[in-house]
Amino acid sequence: MQKLKYILPAVLLLLGIAFYFFGSAPEEKIVHVDMSVREEIRVPEPEPAITYAYLPQYSHKVSHQRHNRLIEYLSKETGLSIRQVFPDTFEEHRRMVASGEIDISFSNPMTYIRIAQTGARAFARIIEPSGSPTFRGQIITRSDNRSIHKLKDCIGKSWIAVDPLSAGGYLYALGLFLENGINATDFREISFAPGPGGKQEKVALAVYAGKYDFGSIREGTLDVVRDKINVDKIKIVAETKPYPGWVYAARRGMDPDVIDRISVAMFKLSMDDPAQAAILNRAGMRGIIPAQDSDYDSVRDLIKELGLRNLYGGQGRTE
CATH class of the missing domain: 3.40.190.10 (Periplasmic binding protein-like II)
Structure with a gap:
């Protein structure tokens, strides 16, 4: 009898819980799904932008840190949407310029000689931190x-x-x-x-x-x-x-008006302006000056001396 005294309330409690959850629950409605009706979901595409790539000389993190302020400045000055992209290798950078995936290339002179063969054209080069437009x-x-x-x-x-x-x-x-x-x-x-x-x-x-x-x-x-x-x-x-410094080149077929707008903004940057000096210092340069393809003829001469004409497709010069 003593055990029954404790068991009976427990049984009643369990019955109450069961009734609450199963007996009083409203009947669940069955929803019929028509699988013949389908709606295509489109993944939003990124907004059109001018693509800007720094040859992967350093890690992607360093490349971004060095150039993100410069890209923000150029976007603001030109009114153009400019987005930095990150090729993994020098060769991938070259291929992306050739295929039009990179609009504005920032590269070393040797890489420039190669992308010039695809129709890319130098329009600017940098003044090194040393104050010279050349580097060693x-x-x-x-x-x-x-x-x-x-x-x-x-x-x-x-x-x-x-x-x-x-x-x-x-x-x-x-x-x-x-x-x-x-x-x-x-x-x-x-x-x-x-x-x-x-x-x-x-x-x-x-x-x-x-x-x-x-x-x-x-x-x-x-x-x-x-x-x-x-x-x-x-x-x-x-x-x-010393050889001529790193160069900005526009891919083949780039709108001349866009190149001109970007060039003007680049050439305005001055170490005399504290805000602009911070942008230049972050990017590892002291200024950006006009450039043309012939500025890199000394690099073409070195290519000949090194016997790399096959690697670079002759002199790599296209007029």
């Missing part, structure tokens, strides 16, 4: 490397370069070695920085880590990686002669 390649090693002090000490050593199409990060340095009687076969190995983007940084980091005896980078890279490594541990073994 640099050959670097660790400062505690006792076996490399001058150019000829690089013979028989391992070399890491940026990319086969990199100007300051490979080809300028290769030209310097050839001028001094040193051929590509004189090195133990020549490797290129792996993966998409960030290749200048990867060369500096690989040399710093001691993975290679020396590396080749473009002038200014050590400032970019200063927050990642102790640059005092890196020494510059040699520098190449």
